[in-house]
Amino acid sequence: MATDTTVTRFAPSPTGRLHLGHAYSAWVAWAQAAADGGRFLLRIEDIDRGRCRPEFEDGIFEDLRWLGLTWETPVRRQSDHLEDYAKTLGGLRDQGLIYPCFCTRKDIAAEIAAAGHAPHGPDGPLYPGTCRDLDPARAEDRMAAGETYALRLKTDAAAAMTGPLAWLDLDRGEQTARPELFGDVVLARKDTPTSYHLSVSTDDHIQGVTCVTRGQDLFEATHVHRLLQALLGLDTPVYRHHGLLAGPDGKRLAKRDKAETIESLRAAGHSPANVWAMAGVSAEAMP
Secondary structure, three states: OOOOOOEEEEOOOOOOOOEHHHHHHHHHHHHHHHHOOOEEEEEEOOOOOOOOOHHHHHHHHHHHHHOOOOOOOOOEEHHHOHHHHHHHHHHHHHOOOEEEEOOOHHHHHHHHHHHOOOOEEOOEEOOOOOOOOOOHHHHHHHHHOOOOOEEEEOHHHHHHHHOOOEEEEOOOEEEEOOHHHHOOOEEEEOOOOOOHHHHHHHHHHHOOOOEEEEEHHHOOHHHHHHHHHHHHOOOOOEEEEEOOOEOOOOOEOOHHHOOOEHHHHHHOOOOHHHHHHHOOOOHHHOO
16 A cells, blocks of 8 residues: 555544643654645554543544644544454464463563563563463363463564564664564454554554654564564555653653643643643644
C-alpha cells in the first residue's frame, strides 16, 4: 500500500483524558502531514478492554476538536478489527514462529531468580524461554483445557529468517533493527487476542501510514515492528520519535501520575492558543 503521499496518525488509548503530552504528540503528527501536504489520521487504540472507557474516547474527540485539529473519518477503532490481527497472527503461526507460554509473572520471576541473572531489555528482564520447547501436542491440550496463556514470538528464529533489517528515523538516521533486545515478545493473550506490537504494525500497513510519529519512549519498540513487517510483508514507514514533555518535577507527563488534562485546562479558562503554547507549540505553527 505504498504511496508518495505522507500519511501520519495520532493513536491514543482511551484510558483517561488527554494531557499536554498527548496534545504535543498529536500536533507533531498533524504538523508533519501539513508540512508535506499529506493526510492526518486519528486512530483509537482500545485493545485494553479492562481500562478503556467510552467516555474517554469521547473526550479524545472533544479535546482534539477544541484544540483545532481535524482528521479523516471514519476513525479506525482497534476493537472493531480483531479479525485483522487474527489474520496477522495466523501468518506468523503458519511460519512456525509463535508458541504458547503458560508462565505467570511469578513463574518467570522464580525462573530468573533460580538462574541467578537474566538479560535485560527495554521492558525489563527478558523472558527466559521456559515454554519455548514444550511439546506442541501437550501445549494444545493445555490451551484446550482453558489454561491461561500468552502467545510469544520466537524472536531468534524470526530474525534468522529475515536476516539483517534496518529502518529510518528522520531525526536519528538509519537504524539497525535489534529485535533481540526484547526477547520472545508477547503478541497475544488468551483474553486479549492481540498486542501493541501486533496491532500497530497491522494498522499502519492497512491504513497506509508512511510516517509514524510518536514519543521517544517507543523508539526501541520499532525494532520489533520492523521484524514483524519483514516477516509479514507489511510496508515499512519512516519514523520520527519526538521528545516527551515533562512536568515541573522533571518527570514526563503521564496519565498514571494524574498529569493535568486538556479538559481541566479548558475548564480553568485557558484558550486553545494558551494550551498549545504550554505544549511548546509556537503561535505560527498552531492549527
